[in-house]
Amino acid sequence: MQTVLPATWAPIVAGLIAGLIAVVLITVVALVLRNMSHRLIGRVVQRASSDRPSLAGRLRGKEATPLDGLDAIVAERRRQRAETMGSVLKHIASIIILGTAALTILERLSVPIAPLLTSVGILGVAIGFGSQELVKDFIAGMFMLLEDQYGVGDVIDVGATVGAAATVGTVEAVTLRITRLRDADGRVWYVRNGTITRVGNESQGWSRATVDVPVAYTADIPAVRDLLKEVADELWKDAAFRDSVIVEEPQVWGIEQISDTAVVFRVSAKTIPSRQAEVGRELRVRVKSALDRAAIPIAA
Structure with missing residues (x-):
């Protein structure tokens, strides 16, 4: 019996050791692949979110200068979008690699995976029906980011x-x-x-500040137009607004509306995103002061 027992258990022990080694190797390979994929995705995300000047900035010859207002906004949006998509890709890579490794280990241990896959498929269908709104939200969010x-x-x-x-x-x-x-x-x-x-x-690319100026019906139209043009030119020459807030020279569009009591002029200025309200308030202050100096009343 002492000579038969070792011979009987030897193949079992050898099989267990071989199986354990296979499981360890599969796990190590899966973890290495997962780490490599995460590093690769991280590099792609870092490259995609790098603070490079926009095309407009490069055409203006700003390669060696810090990012201006528009370029900084574009860079921040690019970084947020790239990091979010990178996180999603990392999760997908982990699920695929680790899931494949788990199925390989079960198959190596002689565990039948066909019934397991069938059960998982049925469970996935049931979960899919129950979480349609959640899947819809995720798909919409992914396209929104892309x-x-x-x-x-x-x-x-x-x-x-x-x-x-x-x-x-x-x-x-x-x-x-x-x-x-x-x-x-x-x-x-x-x-x-x-x-x-x-x-x-209201904040993508650029915004526009528009100010309507109602004056009396009997007002001198050319004089009012020239006065508003002077106000627009002064704002454009102001270093606190030019380029950093206002991206194009403000324009006097002319008469926007006519009624029996008022003639409405419109002044427009293109600004960087989300700064149109600030520019509009500044325009109103300057227009009011200019009209007061010229003794031109504002119509009701």
């Missing part, structure tokens, strides 16, 4: 979402599932991405 529809700091109008009134506010956080907004009253809104059917972005 298309750069809006980012943190943007002022957006998401319209009338499903089951809620129209919401306008500043974006405070963006995830694949929800967008967090803060409106003018300080109220925080959590909007599911899947419920957003349209988005109006």
Whole structure:
């Protein structure tokens, strides 16, 4: 019996050792692949979110200068979008690599995986039916990030979402599932991405400040136009606004409306995103002072 027992157990022990070695090797290879994929994704994200000047900045000859206002905003949006997509890709890579390793280990241990895959498939279908809205939110959030529809700091109008009134506010956080907004009253809104059917972005690329100036119907039209042109030129020459806030020379569009009591002129200025209100207020102050000096009354 003493000579038979070792011969009987030897193949079992050898099989266990071989199986253990295989499990360890598969686990190590899976972890190495996961780490390599994460590093590769991290490098791609870092390259995509690097603070490089925009095309407009390079055409203006700003390669060696710090990012200006528009370039800084574009760089920040690019960084947020790249980091979010990088996080999603890392999770997907981990699920694929570790899931494949787990199935390989089970097969190496002679565990039948066909019934397991069938059960997982049925469970996945059941979960899919129960989480359709969640999947819809994630897919909508992914396309929103890829298309750069809006980012943190943007002022957006998401319209009338499903089951809620129209919401306008500043974006405070963006995830694949929800967008967090803060409106003018300080109220925080959590909007599911899947419920957003349209988005109006007031902060993307550039904004426009428009100021309507109503003067008396009997006012001297050429004189008022020249006066408003002087105000626009003074604002454009102001170093505190030119280039850093206002990106193009303000324009006097002329007469916008005519009534029996007033003639309405419109002044317009293109600004960097989200600064149109500031420029509009400054224009109103300067227009009011200029009209007072010229003794031109503002119509009711």
